Amino acid sequence: MCVAYPGRVVSIKGTHGMVDFSGTEVPVNLAMVPARIGDYVLVHAGMAIQIVEKEEAHDWISLFREIEEMEKE
Secondary structure, three states: OOOOEEEEEEEEEOOEEEEEEOOEEEEEEOOOOOOOOOOEEEEEOOEEEEEEOHHHHHHHHHHHHHHHHHHHO
């Protein structure tokens, strides 16, 4: 099973970019998607695999936060 996490593209240089994951910026390969600055992308293993709408990305982020909180209990 694979898990992809959503983040917002903050810069692009060639086929790579910096993606903001809730305040942490990480370099990501964008070669598989036509992402633009400001887009939200699903990232798996350092590779953007899909562009998602902002609302959907925020839903995923909220879900991951809920799971993290449940694990703490």
